[in-house]
Amino acid sequence: MSKPSSRNEPMTIARLAQHLGLAEGTISRALNNYPDIAEKTRQRVQKAAREMGYRPSSSARRLARGVIETIGFVLPTCRTQHSDPFLAEILNGLATELSLHDWDLLVTSVPDGHDEVDVIDRLVGSNKVDGFVIARTRREDARVNYLRQSGVPFVVQGRTDHPDDYSWLDIDNEQAFVEAVTYLRGLGHVKIACLGGDPTMNFAWQRRSGYLRAMAEQNGHIGVGYLIDGITDELTAFRAAQRLLAITENDRPTALLCVTDAVAIGAMHALTRAGLRVGEDISIMGFDGLPIGRAVQPALTTLHQDSYEIGREAGRMVLDLCTNPPSAPKQTLWQAKLTPRASVNPPAQSPAQQNKGGF
Template sequence: MSIKEIATQLKLSVSTVSRALNDYPDISPSTKKRVLTEAARQGYQLKDVDTAHWIQAKRVITAIIPHQEDQYLDPILSKVLAGTREALQAAGYLLQVAAIDTGQQELSEFERFVKAGDQEGFLLLRTRVNDPKVHRLLKLNVPFVCYGRTERAAQFPWLDLDNYQVGRLSFKHLYEQGHRHIGVASVSERYFFAKERLRGIQDEALQHGIELQTEDFLHLGFDEEQTYIACAEFLLQRPKISALICLTSTGARSAALAVLRLHNTAHKVEVVGCDTPLDELSASLGITSIQQAPPQQIGQQLAQMMVARIRGTQVKELQVLLSPGVVTPEFAHPYNSYDNNQ
């Protein structure tokens, strides 16, 4: 008999059955009793009678990222996942990464991973407003951690940048530099981080008596080439713009490259990248970053939270909000100096 057969019989996830058999504290006593009763009925054998632990499922963590256009792994997520993999490996876990389309088949694709039952938990990256994957994992009581939040953030573990303050800080920085014609390169507000950053930008603008108009916004995807073309066209059509806030690292680098090619030093457009790593490339392009910590460090923290959740740490102890700061390209090391005036 297998764990999967027990799960099928009880209409539970394989992960829940595995955790019940291993006496994890986040599984209710009633569920453990059901699982143990069914396991005994099916003749499932104990791994070690002395320890009373059952055979455990594979120690695999699955990271789910949304597939967007032709690019689904941008520079930030790549570095985040590198840190996650390193920390999970040190804790005895393997990391597998899966990209899932965000269309009508999203939940059915995700269900295939959940029902496979060969993982201990899930990491959800780039969460969306009303994210169906979050709802499903909450219902199944499967351990997971989000890099980002949703409207149900109080119910699950998450690590997130204070994106509302990111928006406010980006606009405030530009206003204090004397900019009054500020554009915003956005992405779909179905992503929770984008919605929050936009809200912060608009609130900060209104505080300074500026009401951003529809034509001040450029809506982008995640494909680098298309983003570059859109930024170049936007800047050509709006010559009065002296600064551009970009909600993603892809947008920031594409916009900075467009500025470099389109404008001379007499008409310099300052580019602010929200959560954009200020590495050598970004610094050479003159990007000002609103950042909180190195992406690889973020990944390591996500891994530590995932392991803690698997071991039964309570949800409320695994909710971390990071404060942003302004990092300008003249700093030699991008994470040594911040302007944290908020």
């Protein structure tokens, strides 16, 4: 058996073969677990490969296996996509999980004049990816409809209105808002307003549904103008909160439930600008559990979802689909965790006084 060469030289199959006194074909087949290689030889080759720092060539491995080892992610076409901290954390978790398995993440955006399906179709047609992860789903989503027909493995972060026949990972958004209303009602709030998102987005629709269901079941009061849809960022939230503050003081809500943390922070700015105290005059609750929620004053009560771990799990799911196609879709529903902080407190008056109006 020859001595190994300098550590500065890259370890190759040829060098392993020379070191072990075996044919290069035997080394390759042992590393790839071919059944015609004796178990003793396979273990010997793989042990030497580990000790000598051998790493297979990505291009050679992909050619041998007939896979690209790349997952595609097309950024959703929305104005705030590049500043969406929730989406950024999902991508971070997804990229981390893929890299642990020597797979790559291809992230691309949508050029002007095209839509997300155009980009997905181009990636499928050019064989640049083995599968997709998609996020920020609409209730009726053209991306999901396309991928259903394409035969390409995909995992959805979120769901559509009809999610039975594909793999997805989602948060129980409706139940989370039911629990949020329950928590506020338990503190004595009756007049609870809601800043909802785009109702064509499934997560926003589910949260809206949870708010309405819980308010009806728990005898909450939804006054005129309490439910405002289409709030997608801090600026629109700031303006929507100003509309709520324009309601006469006797009819004004004492608590505000927001579709995201970013929306909640925009509403907090509006209250502060108006000279009101968040958590004392009006309580505010968000959704996402973003780190910035701990830094604002007062700290933001939120419904926490671990966006980084969501990305990790989506990565595990899509890798499994690409390497071990299941007989049935895998569907996972996680629960959000209520995280109380200083932005939510009991109303300034008792429930009996609140029913009469005023703070």
